[in-house]
Amino acid sequence: MTTPRRTSTGSFRRLLGRLEGPQTMGRGKGFWAGFVVVLIAACGYPLTTDGYTVGNTVYFFNWVFMALGLSLIWGYGGALSFGQTAFFGLAGYAYGILTINFGDAYGFTILATLIAVAVAAAFSAMLGYFLFFGRISGVFLGIVTLSVTLVFERFMAQTAGPEWKVGAARLNGFNGMSGMPPLTIPWPGGDLVLYPDIQLYYITLALLVIVYLGLRILVNSRFGNVLVAIRENPERAEMLGYDVRKYQLGAFVIGAALAGLSGVLYTTWGQYITPSSMGITAAALPIIWVAVGGRSDLTATVIGTLVVLAVFQALTIYGSQYALVVMGAFLVVTVLIAPEGVIMLIARRIGRLLGRGGKA
Amino acid sequence: MSLLQTENLNKHFGGLHVTADVNFTLTPGEVHCLIGPNGAGKSTFFRLLLGEHKPSSGRILFDGEDITHLKPFQRIRKGMSVKFQVPGIFKALTAAHNLEIALQDHTAPGALQEEIDRLLAFLRLEDSRGMEAGNLSHGQKQWLEIGMAIALKPRLLLLDEPTAGMSPDETFATGEIVRALQADGVTVLAVEHDMAFVRQVADQVTVLHFGRIFAQGSIDAIVADERVAAIYLGEVHA
Numbered sequence: 314m315t316t317p318r319r320t321s322t323g324s325f326r327r328l329l330g331r332l333e334g335p336q337t338m339g340r341g342k343g344f345w346a347g348f349v350v351v352l353i354a355a356c357g358y359p360l361t362t363d364g365y366t367v368g369n370t371v372y373f374f375n376w377v378f379m380a381l382g383l384s385l386i387w388g389y390g391g392a393l394s395f396g397q398t399a400f401f402g403l404a405g406y407a408y409g410i411l412t413i414n415f416g417d418a419y420g421f422t423i424l425a426t427l428i429a430v431a432v433a434a435a436f437s438a439m440l441g442y443f444l445f446f447g448r449i450s451g452v453f454l455g456i457v458t459l460s461v462t463l464v465f466e467r468f469m470a471q472t473a474g475p476e477w478k479v480g481a482a483r484l485n486g487f488n489g490m491s492g493m494p495p496l497t498i499p500w501p502g503g504d505l506v507l508y509p510d511i512q513l514y515y516i517t518l519a520l521l522v523i524v525y526l527g528l529r530i531l532v533n534s535r536f537g538n539v540l541v542a543i544r545e546n547p548e549r550a551e552m553l554g555y556d557v558r559k560y561q562l563g564a565f566v567i568g569a570a571l572a573g574l575s576g577v578l579y580t581t582w583g584q585y586i587t588p589s590s591m592g593i594t595a596a597a598l599p600i601i602w603v604a605v606g607g608r609s610d611l612t613a614t615v616i617g618t619l620v621v622l623a624v625f626q627a628l629t630i631y632g633s634q635y636a637l638v639v640m641g642a643f644l645v646v647t648v649l650i651a652p653e654g655v656i657m658l659i660a661r662r663i664g665r666l667l668g669r670g671g672k673a
Numbered sequence: 674m675s676l677l678q679t680e681n682l683n684k685h686f687g688g689l690h691v692t693a694d695v696n697f698t699l700t701p702g703e704v705h706c707l708i709g710p711n712g713a714g715k716s717t718f719f720r721l722l723l724g725e726h727k728p729s730s731g732r733i734l735f736d737g738e739d740i741t742h743l744k745p746f747q748r749i750r751k752g753m754s755v756k757f758q759v760p761g762i763f764k765a766l767t768a769a770h771n772l773e774i775a776l777q778d779h780t781a782p783g784a785l786q787e788e789i790d791r792l793l794a795f796l797r798l799e800d801s802r803g804m805e806a807g808n809l810s811h812g813q814k815q816w817l818e819i820g821m822a823i824a825l826k827p828r829l830l831l832l833d834e835p836t837a838g839m840s841p842d843e844t845f846a847t848g849e850i851v852r853a854l855q856a857d858g859v860t861v862l863a864v865e866h867d868m869a870f871v872r873q874v875a876d877q878v879t880v881l882h883f884g885r886i887f888a889q890g891s892i893d894a895i896v897a898d899e900r901v902a903a904i905y906l907g908e909v910h911a
Contacts (some may be wrong), residue, residue: 335770538774545763549818552723552761553775554749554825 332526334533336389336541338610338660355518359511368509368582373622374517375578380602380618381528381611382571387600388608389532390564391544392450396440396458397572398596399465400433404573405586406469406484407432409493413482417494417504426496426577433573434566441565445558450547462596469588489587496581509582517578521615524571528611531567540564544609594637598625601644607654617656674737676701676829676860677722682731684717684884691717692728693884699829704851704861706871708895709881710905715864716758718881719833722862723755724748736828754827758834758864760814764807768798768817771806775824788824795853796820797846812843819850823859830854832863836870848873868896880904 333340339348359367379397386394407429408422415421440461444454473486484490496513498505507513531537539560542550551557580586589595606617621643628636651658677699684692691714699705709715720726722733724745733741740748749755763771772789780788793799796816801809806817815835822830832851836844844867851861851874865871871878871892878895880888882904888895895901 335766535777538770538777541766542763542774545765546761549757549761549763549821550774551746552749552755552757553821554746554778556744556746 331533332529334537336532336537337529338612338657352522356515359514364510367511367514369626371509371514371517372579372582373619373626374514374521375575375582376599376602376622377521377575377615377618378524378578379572379575379599380606380614381524382568382575383599383603384608384611384614385528385532385540385571386564386568388603388610388614389537389544390540390561391547392561392565393452393455393600394458394565394568395455395462395596395600396437397568397599398591399458399462400437400569400572401576401579401595402462402465402469402586402588402591403436404429404433404576405580405590406490408577408580409490409586410479410482412493413490414480417497417506420497420499422494422497422581426574426581429577430570430573433576434570437569438562438566441562441569445561445565448558459593459596462591463593466588466591466593469591487588489585489589491585493580493584495584507581513582520574520578524574525611525615532611536560536563598640601640605643605647605655607657607660609653610657610660613654613656613660617654620656674701675699675734676736677862678734679722680732680734682718682721682733683729684714684721684726685729691884692721695731695881695884695886697879697886699860699862700877701828701860702855702858703876704855704863704874705877705879706875706892707862707864707879707881708866708868708871709887712883713881714884715881716833717884719831719864722831723753749825749827752828753831754822754825754829755831756815756818756822756833756835758837760811760818762806762814762818762821764805766806767803768806768809768813769793769802771817772820772824775821779824779826792820792824796850812839812846815839815843815847816850819847823854828860830859830861832861832865834864834866836865836867841869844870845873 329345358370379401383394383397386392408425411425411428412422415425444457449457469484470487472484473488475483477484477486482490496507496516498507505512507516532540539550539555542553542555543557543560547557576586576590579590602618602621603614605621606615607613621640625636625640628639647655675698677697679695679697682692682695682697683690695718707715707718717726721728724740724743724747728741731741732739735748735751735753738751740751743751763774766774769789772792773785776785776788776792793802796819798809798813798816798820801813806814809817815837819832819835835851836847839847848870851863855861855874861874863874875892878890878892879886880895880901887904888898888901890898
C-alpha cells in the first residue's frame with residue numbers, strides 16, 4: 314500500500330519542481346503555503362461582499378490574462394509589443410460574430426471562445442512570422458504592432474453603416490457590437506448562464522490559476538530558458554544553436570492567445586466590444602500594468618496588474634479626470650526608481666530581509 | 674580529410690575587398706591560430722565562417738558538407754561553436770544558469786546538474802556558481818563563455834581573441850583550457866593577438882594581411898619570417 318503513496322508523492326514533487334525555477338519568483342514551502350492561503354481567500358471572497366463587487370473583480374481578472382501574455386512576450390522574451398490589444402479586440406469581435414449568428418445553445422459559447430482565441434492566435438502567427446522572420450526587433454517591433462492595433466481600431470470605427478455586418482452581427486462602428494450572449498454552460502436542469510456574478514467569478518478564477526501555473530511550468534522549462542537567453546543576448550542564443558525566430562514567434566502566439574482570451578472574457582462579461590478597446594490608450598495600459606508590477610515575473614505581473622487596475626478604477630470613479638495622467642506618471646516613476654517593477658523591488662527587499670534572494 | 678575548408682572565399686563591402694580568395698584548410702584535432710595586423714580581415718573571415726556575413730563568392734565546407742548558405746544556428750547544430758571577443762554571456766543570469774541554457778539540449782536531464790558542476794570546475798568557476806554572470810571578473814566572463822561554447826560538445830571551436838583584456842596568468846590558464854580541449858579531440862581555430870598565447874597553444878598559424886593568406890606554418894616558422902615581422906611594422910603592402 315505504501316508504493317502508490319510514494320509514487321503520488323514523487324509525481325507531486327516532480328510537478329512542484331516544474332513549477333519552480335530561476336525564471337519565477339517564489340519557491341519552497343513558504344511560497345506555496347502563501348499561494349494556497351491567497352487562493353482560499355480568493356475562493357471565500359464572494360461570500361464576504363455583494364454581487365456587484367464580485368462582478369467588478371471578475372472584470373479585473375479578465376485583463377490579467379492579457380498582462381500575463383505580455384509578460385511572456387516582453388518580460389521574458391524581450392520583445393515589446395503593443396499588439397496585445399489588437400488580439401484582444403479581434404477575439405472579442407470574433408466571439409460576438411459567432412455567438413450572435415449561432416446562439417448559445419449546446420454550449421456553443423464555449424466553442425466560440427476557443428475559435429475566437431484560435432483566430433487571435435492564427436492572426437498573431439501570421440503577423441509574428443513577418444516580424445520575427447523579417448528580423449524586426451526593438452523599437453520597430455513596438456511601432457509595427459502599435460500600427461496594427463490602431464489600424465484595427467480605425468477600421469472597426471468606420472463600420473457604422475448597415476452594410477458592415479457578418480450574417481446577423483452588425484459591427485456597428487464606434488458604438489461597438491453588443492447583444493452577444495454571455496458564456497453559457499449546458500447543465501442538467503437548465504443551462505448555466507454566466508453573468509458577472511459568483512459563478513463567473515469562480516470560472517474566471519479557475520482559468521486564471523490554470524494559466525498562471527501553466528505559464529510557470531512553461532517559463533521554467535527548456536522553452537523558457539531559451540526565451541530568457543534571447544532577451545539577454547539574442548546573438549549568443551543563436552550561437553548556442555537555437556533558432557531565435559521560432560522561440561520569439563512561439564512566445565508571441567501564446568501571448569496573443571492569452572490576449573484573445575482576455576478579449577472574449579471581457580466581451581462576455583459586459584456583452585459588448587467597441588473599437589476603443591483597441592485604441593492607443595487601451596494599447597498603452599497593459600504596458601503600464603506589466604511594467605509597474607515587474608514584467609519579468611509572472612507573480613509580479615498578476616499582483617501589479619490587479620493593483621494598478623484597482624487604483625485606475627478608483628481614480629476614474631472618484632472624480633479624477635486625470636487617471637490616465639497618473640497612470641503615465643506611475644510608469645515614469647517606476648522606470649526611474651524601480652526599472653524591474655515595484656512588486657519585484659518589494660519582493661527582493663523581503664527576500665533579502667529573510668536572508669535569501671527573491672530569485673536564485 | 675579536412676574538418677573545415679574554404680574555397681576561393683571572397684567578401685566585398687562596397688569597393689572594399691575584405692576577404693580575398695582565401696583557401697583555408699583546418700585539419701581535425703589541431704589548434705590553429707589566425708593572426709594579422711588590425712584591418713587584416715580576421716574578424717570578417719571569422720564571421721563568414723559563422724554565417725554572420727554572406728560571402729560575395731566562394732564556398733565553405735564543414736566536414737565535407739557545403740555550409741555556405743546555412744544560417745548561423747544551423748552551422749552550430751552541425752558541430753561548430755563560438756566564443757566572441759566581447760564576452761557574449763547572459764549577464765542577468767547566474768553562471769550556472771548560463772551553462773544550463775547551453776547544456777540543456779546536449780545533456781540528459783538527469784545529468785544536467787552534474788555536468789554544470791563539472792564544467793564550473795573545469796573553468797575554475799566553482800565559487801561563482803550562483804553569481805550573476807555580469808558581476809564576474811572579465812577573465813571569468815571569458816571562461817564562462819568558453820564553457821558555454823564547449824557545452825555544445827562541438828567538433829570545431831572558434832575563439833575570437835579569447836584572451837583579450839586578460840592578465841598574463843589568466844591568459845596562461847586560458848591556454849591550458851584550450852590544450853585540455855584539444856586533448857579531448859576538439860579542433861580549435863583562434864583569432865588572437867597575444868603571441869605568448871599563440872606560442873602556448875598553436876600547432877599551426879595563419880597570417881592574414883589585406884584579406885589574403887600571407888603566410889602559414891608552425892609558430893617558429895612564422896616568428897622567423899621577416900616578411901611577417903615587416904607587415905606588423907607596416908612595411909609590406911598587399
